[in-house]
Amino acid sequence: MAENAVPRETVLALRDAIARLERDRPSGSCLSRWETEGERAGFSASGRSLPMPDVTGQDVTRQADVLPLGVPTLDHAMSGGLPLKGLSEIRVAETRDAGAATGFTLGLAALCQARRKARGELGPILWISETMAGQEAGEPYGVGLSLLGIDLRAALFSRPRNLQQALWIAEAALGFSVFSAVILEIRGNPARLGLAESRRLQLRSLGSGVPVFLLRQAGEEEASSAHLRLLVRPAPAAPFMLPDGTMLTTGIGHPAFHVIAEKTRAFSPVDAYLEWSSHARRFHPLDPVAVPLPANAADPFTVLSASVGRPGGAPALGRVMAFKRAS
Amino acid sequence: MRIVALDSVADRLRLKRGQGVAEARAMHPQLDVLPADPTADQAFLSALADWCDRYTPLVAYAGADGLALDITGCTHLHGGEKALLDDVLSRLFQLGVEARGAIAASPGLAWALARFSTARLSDDSVIEAGEEAAALGPLPVTALRLPETLTDTLIRLGLTHVADLMEAPRAALARRFGPLVFLRLDQALGHDDEPLSPRRPVAELSVERRLISPVSGEDDILGLALQLAAGLKTTLEERGEGGRQFELLLFRVDGKVFRLLAGTSSPLRDPQRIAALYKERLAAVHDDLDAGFGFEILRLCVLKVEPIKSVQDDFSGRPDQSRALADFTDRVIARFGDEVLSIAVLAASHIPERAASLQPAGDAVLPARKTLQAEEWPVMPVRPLRLLTHPERVEVPAADVPDGAPERFFWRRTAYRVARAEGPERIAAEWWIDGEDAPTRDYFRIEDETGRRFWMFRNGLFQRERMHPDWFMHGIFA
Known part of the structure; x- marks a missing residue:
């Protein structure tokens, strides 16, 4: 009995220390089913339940290398905003959702660019797109990009032949701190982009201070070195507002996204609806309830899982510490 | 089968070009015959010309079996004309190439001497200025680079050597054989100019x-x-x-x-x-x-x-922006080629796929570029972020209004229900490019129930241009 007492004490002390650490910067796990468990344990990191001022007020001033999106729930989950250094992964479950993810990522890139421009720099954006990704989801379209708020005079597009070239170009670009953002678009979970490669990107990005956005089309969640992984889903746009202030319910307004922060320092996933205003070049939070969906919106189809050609495995038991390689 | 080329051993056996192979074999049964391969010969000559770049940047082909090197101003680097010629010939010999060479003031004379001179010593192959006539005189008229028929006629008339031509009355011969004979003669003697055309542009x-x-x-x-x-x-x-x-x-x-x-x-x-x-x-x-x-x-x-x-570098210590960018593009292009990096260029066209294109970034340094900006357009259109390279066919089962938006559609084997639609934006074809029969497109911006936004068009006006126009998916909105 006496032998057990000391370890038990140590364990309690350690647990206490961990709890203290995590209360300061709540460390994360990934799936929503632990939300209640986590909150029972005292980690109430879910942004909705927190008062806003202490989020936006302190965190932002303390950390200069984050970019607040102006959406409190997301900003809090990302401890202040989008990290301006390092690798962030943005993924969509299906190729047909690629438009939403592209818009969201370009919105982030435009924010980074605006920050650079405020400092009097050119701040070009580099968009590296794997050949297959461009063929499946469409090539970048200059007019549309320009209308979204991207300065085409400061945008470079790269279409490498394979992933190896894409990674090389991304790493080379991260060696030059002129870029305001590097977007690396890939398809699925290629085996050649594993932990080691994402770690290289992460370190290079931390070194040069250029954020990398890994835009993953039709990819599964996978262990990587990215500190942040966001899942983007399409969301119905708010009605179009006419110049006189009336809403045109049949019109389609600003681009809207449903963003789920899958991997953050927050305890549980956080989601938010937001829209991008290309005129003001900023995100606005969007209340999904306020968006009047059309009458026939009741979906008679069940949304099937994206896995095709392989059986869905049994749900994992216990805590998932790291995802298996999806590639 | 005829003989097209001979080596020196075969030459000493008195075989001739143009002779039948069977006849030559009958005379010398031990003869080794290889099929001619002009393409390989050309490739070899071109490789030799590359090799000769070490002596002078001006290397030109001289016929199918020779090279002309303009060594003006290069000889002192190799220790004089004779040393240069010796160096070329000995190196070629070590490479296993049997070559003959001559240095003269005009390409024509060098050509003639390299092929027809009987001199064994390289001293005799370097012709000083003023010795042209003496060197050219004893050579056969074949050395003048004249067409074969003309040479044959000259030989039949007894004008076998160049010296005979030099002594003959010019006017009469020129009247009979045309101006070419004396043009070649003058070129060989250096009286007339003959430029070499080098294979590659000379480097700055x-x-x-x-x-x-x-x-x-x-x-x-x-x-x-x-x-x-x-x-x-x-x-x-x-x-x-x-x-x-x-x-x-x-x-x-x-x-x-x-x-x-x-x-x-x-x-x-x-x-x-x-x-x-x-x-x-x-x-x-x-x-x-x-x-x-x-x-x-x-x-x-x-x-x-x-x-x-x-x-001038400034004192801020920050690297120059545009220089760093140029450095990056150069590195990527040097490694992967010109087409890997591109910039978006807008053009004044209503047809969506012509209005913007990705052009190689190689020539344009980014900030200096002057392009059309979308803000300069008179009307802000609604355009997608990504455009499919080839519009994809969409199955539309039925529409309420024949020229209205669809209610449901199938794209890439998936069914979609349209929640909201904006349109049509009618874009007529550019008849001066596509012809007058090209269909008009009606573009719709469509949002499905989940919130995906697509850009689709109906190809042709209902019942006017097409009986049942097809639908195409052209782009994806954010």
Whole structure:
């Protein structure tokens, strides 16, 4: 009995220390089913339940290398905003959702660019797109990009032949701190982009201070070195507002996204609806309830899982510490 | 089958070109006959011409079996004319090539002497100024590069040697045989000008390094390239220019020559950056660059120059923005080629796929670029973020209104229900390009129930241009 007492004490002390650490910067796990468990344990990191001022007020001033999106729930989950250094992964479950993810990522890139421009720099954006990704989801379209708020005079597009070239170009670009953002678009979970490669990107990005956005089309969640992984889903746009202030319910307004922060320092996933205003070049939070969906919106189809050609495995038991390689 | 070429042994056996192979075999049963391969001959000659670049940048083909080198101003580098000729011939001999050569003031005379001279010593193959007539006189008229029929006629008339022609009355012969005979004669004697046309444009500047012991390692080559680039710097600075296109020539010991081209997006003279370009180039051609027993001569040429504006570094310590960007594009292009990096260029067209395109970024330095901006358009259209390269066919089962938006559709084997639609935006074809029958497109911006936004068009006006127009998916909105 006496032998057990000391370890038990140590364990309690350690647990206490961990709890203290995590209360300061709540460390994360990934799936929503632990939300209640986590909150029972005292980690109430879910942004909705927190008062806003202490989020936006302190965190932002303390950390200069984050970019607040102006959406409190997301900003809090990302401890202040989008990290301006390092690798962030943005993924969509299906190729047909690629438009939403592209818009969201370009919105982030435009924010980074605006920050650079405020400092009097050119701040070009580099968009590296794997050949297959461009063929499946469409090539970048200059007019549309320009209308979204991207300065085409400061945008470079790269279409490498394979992933190896894409990674090389991304790493080379991260060696030059002129870029305001590097977007690396890939398809699925290629085996050649594993932990080691994402770690290289992460370190290079931390070194040069250029954020990398890994835009993953039709990819599964996978262990990587990215500190942040966001899942983007399409969301119905708010009605179009006419110049006189009336809403045109049949019109389609600003681009809207449903963003789920899958991997953050927050305890549980956080989601938010937001829209991008290309005129003001900023995100606005969007209340999904306020968006009047059309009458026939009741979906008679069940949304099937994206896995095709392989059986869905049994749900994992216990805590998932790291995802298996999806590639 | 006829004989087209002979080696010197066969020549001594008194075989002739044009003779039948069967006849020659009957005379000499031990004859070794190889089928002629003009393409391989041409490739070999071209490789030899590359090899000859070590003597002069002006190397031209002289017929299908010879090379003409313009060595004006190059001889002192090799210890004089005779030494140069000896060097060429002995090196070629070591490479296993049986070659003959001559140096003369005119290409015609050198051509004639190299082929028809009976001189055994190289002393006699270098013709000083003033000795042309004496050297050309004893040669047969075949040495004048005249058409075969003309030569035959001359020989039948007894004018077998060039000296006969030189002594004959000009006017009568010219009337009979046309002006070509005396044109060739004058060219050979140097009375008439005959320019050589070199195979490659002459480089603006070039620096070379001859090595005593050959190098083969990539690092050695890069180090030497850096030294060569440093040698270019002062000349470029004096001229106030920078290079836009560089060529690194690697002369391998066994005679093969590698040429590595590297372009830049802005004029360049910094040795480090030129060497950095070649670092990428070498990495890119890694497998194709077979160093063999090493390279003995390295030469760096500047093929294209442009005036450069000198820039003073400021004291802020921050790297220059546009220079860093140019550096990045150069490195990527040097490694993967021109088409890997592109910029979006807008054009004044209503047809969506013509209004914007991705163009190679190689030539344009980003901030200096002047392009059309979407803000300059009179009306802000609604355009997608991504455009499918080829519009994809969409199945539309039925529409409430025949020329309205669809209610449901199938795209890539998936059913979609339309929640909201905006449109149509009617875009007529550009008849001056597509012809008058090209259908008008009605574009709709469509949002499905989940919130995906698509850009679809109906190809042709209902019942006017097409009976049942097809639908196409053209783009994806954010």
